[in-house]
Amino acid sequence: MPADSDILRDLLGYSFADPDLLQQALTHPSCTGQPNYQRLEFVGDRVLGAIISQRLYRDYPTFKEGELAIRFNELVRKETLARIVLQTGLDRFIRLSPGEEDNGGRQKPAILADCCEAVIGAMFMDSGFDAAHAFVEKHWHDLVASVARKEKDAKTLLQEWAQGRGLAAPTYRETGREGPPHEPEFTVSVAIGKHEAAGKGNSKRIAEQAAARVLLNKLTGAE
Structure with missing residues (x-):
């Protein structure tokens, strides 16, 4: 990993045994010839879904399936994931091609969300469920509580x-x-x-x- 590894470790609250996984998780597909985040994003999407589902099921036993599904969708949508990346400062470390950078890729919610899922997937692949779970619990804790309280119109x-x-x-x-x-x-x-x-x-x-x-x-x- 580059010299930014210490900063990333502090931002994530996690130190990778295989730093190449984190580098891959932060690499956009526009960087041709380099491993990019797409495969890790695939993994992270499933891991995040499992963690959020478990949390909602555990914390809100009176919610019906539909009530859980509505809140789940809000917690895993791309806007929510993009906000997590911006709040942690991970957006500064996303690797983009010059063309994608000039095209505003670092501000695109879809790219930020993809990287968020990829980082979760990288943690899972690096050391298993507990590492990914700790990251999600930390950064989604208040969001889970807020969507549970939120009363939206029909x-x-x-x-x-x-x-x-x-x-x-x-x-x-x-x-x-x-x-x-x-x-x-x-x-x-x-x-x-x-x-x-x-x-x-x-x-x-x-x-x-x-x-x-x-x-x-x-x-x-x-x-």
């Missing part, structure tokens, strides 16, 4: 549920309007693929929230 939760499964965003459609003009009642339907539900309210916004809540409950088995 439309946001439904959209996150869809995104977490690679589905198209929910679509809303007004299907009915009753009552006098000064006191209407709207009916709105929401659909994700073949799944659909409807809700009512005295404004379109409230009806949309009601429809999203009904569909989310169906999809997560809360009913």
Whole structure:
């Protein structure tokens, strides 16, 4: 490793037995002819998922599967991982080609997130689950608590549920309007693929929230 090894050890709170793994984890594929982070990212993605899943299951025994899934998706999405890299200062050590550097690669959330997963994967490959677990516990501890407390509106939760499964965003459609003009009642339907539900309210916004809540409950088995 270069002279930066001591700084990286302090940032990570971990000393690699095989420093080449860390160098690989911080090397973007644009650096041709050098081992890059893609294989370690593959490993780290699975390791991070296992650690976060275990933590949510252990700490929140009353949460249903859907509630766990929504919070899991927020904790492992690329924006969250990119924030961890920026907070630790690891972004300074990512190795990019000159072209990718000029293209703003060091600020791209996707690259930062990939490196984060790769570093976790490198720790796992270097000395096993405990090393990766310690890193994730340290840097995700407050995030796990915050997403557990966070109360989101039904439309946001439904959209996150869809995104977490690679589905198209929910679509809303007004299907009915009753009552006098000064006191209407709207009916709105929401659909994700073949799944659909409807809700009512005295404004379109409230009806949309009601429809999203009904569909989310169906999809997560809360009913």
